[in-house]
Amino acid sequence: MSKGFIKNLIPISIVIAGLLIAGVLIYLNQGKVTEEVSEGLSPQQVAEKAIDYINQNILAEGITASLISVVEENGVYKIHLKIGEEEYDSYATKDGKFLFPEGYDLEETPIAQNTEDESSQPSIEGSISSEELAKFVGCLEKADFVIYGANWCGWTKKLVEMLSGWDMVKPIYIECTEETELCEEKGISGYPTIFVRGERYQGSRTFEGFAAATDCDVPVGAESVTGESPSGGCQ
Template sequence: MDKDTFLTEHKENVRRNRMAQSGFWKWSTLLLLVLMIIGVYTYGLPGKMTEQSQEQASERAVAFLNENLLAGFATASLESATEENDLYKLELVISSETSEEKENATLYVTKDGELLFPSAIDISDFQSEETITEEADIPSREASGDLIVGNPNATLSIVEYSDFECPYCGQVYWTMKLILDAYPEDVKLVYKTFPIPSHENGQKAAEAAKCANLQGKFNEYHDTLFENQDSLKEKNLKQYAEDLGLDTEAFDECLDSDAMAEEVAADQQEGIALGVSSTPTFFIGEQRISGNEKFSTFQKVIEEELAKISS
């Protein structure tokens, strides 16, 4: 066997092993990601497009997946095909060739069998909303007992509705650290717990943060949770309390008894009343920012609001 052949086979074996070890969901997600990146992938023959039967379009789409995207490590099989608006909706089962794992997937194909989509999103009722809403009629969102990060005596408050398990919240956490470092005397962060129901550990993490606040350690605990987002099980939450020198008996009792559940719910209800539907959502003075925005976006709003205060 020559060197090139050996290296080629070795690379292929490594690729297959990594697929098997990394978990089935990773490569099935990769499939959808590839399809999302290409958006619309044309794989038909040149010439005039004509409508195909549901069976023909389905067979063509499945063949394309198996021969081009899944070849060598998985096989797609058609479970059902239905007509939805001007598309054929395909329900597939993707079976791993390196394990016994399977994943369900939904794809859409045009009726001419030429264009394949990874998903369809209904935007018929969509209404555009600015990321930042200026001069909004927003009531005060601060109260005694709020969770404060930074200088509690700062002039301007950034009120954040957030979920410790939310990946975008984890990303914007680092931006907030930069903001607080840039405005140590002028800006503070008021943290509001808004755990998303689909996040398995978000609720308990929110309660744990409030339990830590009872012992004056919210800042440190807040940072620890965001810097360890992959480890937010209850055992982790209790370990962080011990690591930070909290009274673990009092902390564990607080967490186990759901003592902070009502306070977390109160934050959520307050947010919902203000129109919060996703995390992170920020209120800075009279302006609102939704999502993981960059430093300059926050800086612009902060400067505008500080100018209003000083004028």
């Protein structure tokens, strides 16, 4: 959408998203729509009142909502409207006092959304003793081996899992959601990012790769670890 449709520098897409996704309850008697509401409004009158409110108080100049249809549904009026080229459903109480930008079926269980494709996540299997891993991580720390990661990133989690968990990696791990200034100073733009002796590490994220870059010994049992190494990243 062009910049000419922006009101107070707020993109209309954000306004619509906030209106239609957040599910905010709107009191139609506030703002510019101030007429008294009487009992017995027709569906058409309620729908037109809602459209007027949206046009006068919600949308940017040059953008208008238009009514497509209105029907009674589950004790409220379902208003089908059009904004630009997109069509939306909103709901209003029969007395014309309240507008519900979006309706949710409370009898349905929402499906949790995963922002990462699980099929792309590496699976690492094998057995290395905690003593060997602690020894290896200790050597990495002495070599100034530092992981800059984000705890929401699946690839960070897989790398940490490979090294036996959050407690084990504490000496060599920086959480960028907490140490934002430090990560910005280092120019971290993706997670995980690894530095060795002050230089960005570009090698493979494997025990062998880390050992070669730090002169540490590969932990005993590393050869039994199978599966794809955590080579991906999050932005």
